[in-house]
Amino acid sequence: MTQNLDTLTQSLLDAAKKAGADAADAMAVSGTSVSIDVRGGALEQAERSEGTDIGLRVFIGQRQANVSASDTRPETMTAMAERAVAMAREAPEDPHIGLADADQLAKSWNLDALELSDPTPEPDPMVLQQDAQEAEAAALAVDGVTQVSGATAAYGQRMIHLATSNGFSGGYARTDRATSCVAIAGTGTGMERDYDGDSRIFQADLRDAADIGKSAGQRAVERLGARKPKTGTYPVLFDERISSSLIGHLLSAINGGAIARGSSWLMEALGQQVLPAHLSVTEDPHRARVPASRPFDAEGLPTQKRQIVENGLLTGWTLDLATGRKLGMPSTGNAARGVSAPPSPSVWNIALTQGEQTRDDLIRDMGTGLIVTSMIGATINPNTGDYSRGAAGVWVENGQIQHAVNECTIAGNLRDMLMRIVPANDARLHLSRVVPSLLIEGMTLAGD
Structure with missing residues (x-):
């Protein structure tokens, strides 16, 4: 074949x-x-x-x-x-x-x-x-x-x-x-x-x-008896099932296509701090048995390991040949395509630095707040990073899970949110996006 x-x-x-x-x-x-x-x-x-x-x-x-x-x-x-x-x-x-x-x-x-x-x-x-x-x-x-x-x-x-x-x-x-x-x-x-x-x-x-x-x-079954939480400002723990979406917003914002169009909330952030100083985001397209691994990109360039964020600092954009030329930079070997369209930039396997605490540790320490296990809809302003999403999950009081929650909205600004993330150590290592549960203090929660 x-x-x-x-x-x-x-x-x-x-x-x-x-x-x-x-x-x-x-x-x-x-x-x-x-x-x-x-x-x-x-x-x-x-x-x-x-x-x-x-x-x-x-x-x-x-x-x-x-x-x-x-x-x-x-x-x-x-x-x-x-x-x-x-x-x-x-x-x-x-x-x-x-x-x-x-x-x-x-x-x-x-x-x-x-x-x-x-x-x-x-x-x-x-x-x-x-x-x-x-x-x-x-x-x-x-x-x-x-x-x-x-x-x-x-x-x-x-x-x-x-x-x-x-x-x-x-x-x-x-x-x-x-x-x-x-x-x-x-x-x-x-x-x-x-x-x-x-x-x-x-x-x-x-x-x-x-x-x-x-x-x-x-x-x-755990979602039975769900009710709306009280509106207010609370810590929110993004469960490992959906936490990669937060890093996904960062990856979208540094995509060369968005940068070349001038439609990114990280337009001026190259070389600046975008995550806490002890956290990094690593791309590795050569991990064995991982879906996003590949030996070369869609333009025939070699793929290679790189630090997208190193010790909190944004090191570069995600580029294919065309967007790299527009921005006066070399391709990062990140071209992706199907048979029906030209290449465009895309990331391969990524991993966020894991924390030292368990998910249970973060729940215990968060006091009163929300664990988000699923989300629906999204209003993300690509230019400002303003973030608003429908959410469901479980309510925590005094570090103890109390009851299921639905029909609420969580909101904030991605630039601020990412600077406050506290990672657990529960990421699944076989995924193409290795991101643990993430706790963010002080998010706006709209419910009753």
């Missing part, structure tokens, strides 16, 4: 050159996915898909165009190239676009060390169904759970290949195996729902399906 995708991308480049392109890059993605849903102990839905998608980007001077297809016949690739060249001739000029210089391209990488693909065979659909059934049964066995709205087990495998007209060619395989369950507790208007799930590259690493179902059921 690797050779096939290599051949497809080279054929696209040949077609682009024949059609009159000055330069081009091509991408091919071939994949298989299987998903099994159960309800009431019986199979509810089974899906399987297989296919190959191809994409071609061509350059005519400083103009570019991108086309894609799921048809890999030679005549289709010829038509794609001709259409792309015609589109590029009509596109506006952009002085910042273009392929990497030859000396910037990745020359070698160690796929075995990344362990992106599980060598074990694709699971039989009956094995997936059994996992989903076990998760559902475990959720229903939790006292207080009245139904399971869905239990799913899935498997996927993809092959990806990228080639450029100036000499780069590389590809890799990626697999994933997942189980999830959504449980509902209570009846009538008092019903509450929650979920749990796990996704891994290697099937052997996946959590037990019964454990996932039991956890989903327990989480749903």
